[in-house]
Amino acid sequence: MGGLQEFIDSINTEYDAVHRNFEDQFWGTKMALKEGSFSTEALIKTKGEMEGFLADPTRLEQTRKWLSSGEATAEQTKTLKIFERTFGCYIMESAEAKTLREEAIQLEETLGAARGTMKLGAELPNEGFVELSSVGLRDRMRTNADEAVRQACFEGLRSIGPFVCSNGFVEIVKKRNKMAKSLGYLDYYDYKVTQAEGFGKIRLFEILDTLEQGTRKRLNTALEQLSSEKGESALKPWNTGFFMAGDVTKKLDPYFPFEKAVGSWARSYAAMGIEYKGATMTLDLLDRKGKYSNGFCHWPQPAWVRSDGSWQPSVTNFTSLADPKQVGSGLTALATLMHEAGHAAHFANVVQPSPLFSQERAPMSVAYAENQSMFLDALVDDAAWRGRYARDRAGNVVPWDLLEEDLRCKQPYEVFALRGMLAVPYFEKALYELPEEEVTAERIQSLADDIEKTISGRPSARPLLSVPHIISDEASCYYHGYVLAEMSVHQTRDFFLKEHGYIVDNPVVGPTLTEKYWSPGNSANFLDLVEGLTGAPLTGDAWVRKIEKPFDTVVATEKAEYEAAVKAGPKVTGDLDLNMRIRIIDGDEVIADSADDGSFTASASKFERYVCNRFG
Template structure:
């Protein structure tokens, strides 16, 4: 007998809290192992076929749509638990070896990024891809079974399942991605060539490892001291009339523990009553970028109206919370914000660096979407070729074919990111129009954001764009922002 909506939602919230708390404890370094199998076992009936079918049949408003998406995601996750665990454990145990040296597979990308010597960088990248290729059969099995389950649940295929449940409008998004790629194409090959030259590569043999090394950008670290990291965040929030120290539901973890995640993260354990912002300050522009991004998530979750049902507080279109995260980390593109919080200096080189990185990531995600829209209907050899051709064409560097499966996110999350990119540009345009270029220091902007945050996940990205006075989601503001810069 399937649970009714109210009972299902109540237990879904319990499961979510337990999973979030487990992730929090391991992320803060207070637990050595991530243990979720027992948690899922306690709530496994949520994802049994009768409950999943009930949620799919009840779809109507945003609340029931969000619960249906949650049920299907959990159903697939539960059925693939052993496969996923096998892959994760294989990655954790894998070692990248080169000339008698070795590095854990999962930390190898950071090590590769930090290699100053280009020959060593390429050798380590090749060794890393050899290990990745050995993991591809595990990725392949997971994707094969995922597509089968989508059909078993009554959807035409995996793509249509994600499109329908996520309300992604993938065909429209393809057109938007192509528009963005076309608009940012003029001069792109030359920009990439200059970047490659700066790290000892050429336009003919440049790789993604070279670009990754460029993005590490140690030369800017002195401008972003660790001791100013938290101060900058608090000052920024104060400008929006948000007193971080008075937010009883926002918990800050700044303790240094050996096993603590080096990157900032947000854990919305109970929205809005218990939200954690976890940081391990070490300084540098990347540290500021990740903290501001996670703070955008945290402020969204802490301001959600607690009277909303769980499905409208913590489930739904992730494009929305990513929009607020992008809004905060994009303050690093604002010279007025940089000067106000980090001092008066010549920021032109850093801003140019940021513009390149943003355009690179945007073009990469647009290309990834074009690839992912096709790859699920192709055999693996054709998918591998398409991956190399599509990303190589739009990024203008050599692409490692071994990444053709590992580079694909579940549930077309690439689409969520692209929607968030567009919505953030639309939101920022409204804030600048109504409150000026220093909107981040205007209490009125803070009140506007609080009103949007209170909505939680009750509106998806297109509906939120309409609430801002826009004609739905549109790439024009994003393209305009990139062109203005």
């Protein structure tokens, strides 16, 4: 069967090709691109080819023969082991399971296409029906002063649940569960978490239960405080976000100009020593009809080191749904950029001898993937970051009084976000534990309502059935990763603050993350990586401590960091080099390309002009 290195090279090259074919179709269909041969049928076909490659039992058999041959070097053994782990996640011994999976994927893609063309929006007072994306609906709920508008937008979000349940989701749930049970798992959730994290559903919820039980009292206290301070109507799902941040969001808006978001992200990353090892990144930032309803970051080209020592840089596609005219859009865009660019930095810096170390599907830990992006997007909320980077168009720094007001609106209620994150995995757990005869559209919708009330204490401002992750095969039973990642974010922040005193503009941050978290890719276990960087096993202690910290203590700390930040200013102010090519597009239109514009800074400036000319 040829030599060992020949076998390794063939796996790497062939996987690289089928991976790219699928990802190109994924991007083209989700972005509703007109140029190119993109279709739901081609997406299903290329996904089947990629998963068929990974699920070929012959490749697993050959891998195990080479592992037992005694011929492999240490580097080759490491590569063979990632082959074995990856193939093991996709190979199904059961013909029934294979058929069920194929049927579920067909239904999922059909539902995804229907969801993409759904006439989503709200019946607004004096305007009639106005089409809005899910992001647009949530933005108006958070910022519009008219309660009737906010309630209409909430009802718009609620309409997603009945739509998905009547367009195939019920059958998808049944087929997913049948498939998982035919393979010996408790249910589909148990199957997904075991494949991604290496431990089962029971262990996962032992971890999550400690957070859920440990924050119930804080949730009740926060709900009582919100009702006492803002009135009982503040507990209505369309009012909570507005009462917590509506006025503050408007006041902050001038200090986060949408068109400046790309430059602010880049300068912040550059100051922390983060770079992209020659990657190409395509950004599609603006909302438009037909575009996929959630931000994401994917890699049509994984980064890896070929056997001849040559480096294959990553190619990244990421998207958001920004409306520059909407109040708060600049801050939302910035947070999305910091998040998705964190994913991109991670995957650009995986330095391993196979693309299977740097692809984002199983066996990559969901928590591992999300930890990187969430650690970096959290910086936008820090006074240390805002004091350096939050400036209006005239260059005036955001005033401290406004940041203190923002803290006063949000800090006592941070438990809401924690519980909101927990609600998704608890819903999916309950969903896939339903007896098959109970899996109906009505039962699914009532279950979602029940979980919202149990975990969040009231109906959620983001209805569970509007969360796009639950529909997608790849992202379903995935959301727990955000919870585990958030635990690690706070633990990692504590490490940097204790060891180095600060995070924002600290040039130690990028190299440390690269060495300890990013470079290993799928070669290491998430829990081991966190302990390797922080020096302690992963727990939720740091997160809970933050939520329970007295408000006056938080204000004093943040004010001191703000004053130091204003005095220091941004570390990187002129040209910058993230060692990457950036392309900024709007669907088929190319807005800026650093390969043509000459530099990252030139492309960021070109994007600024485009936004100002188009949106005013």
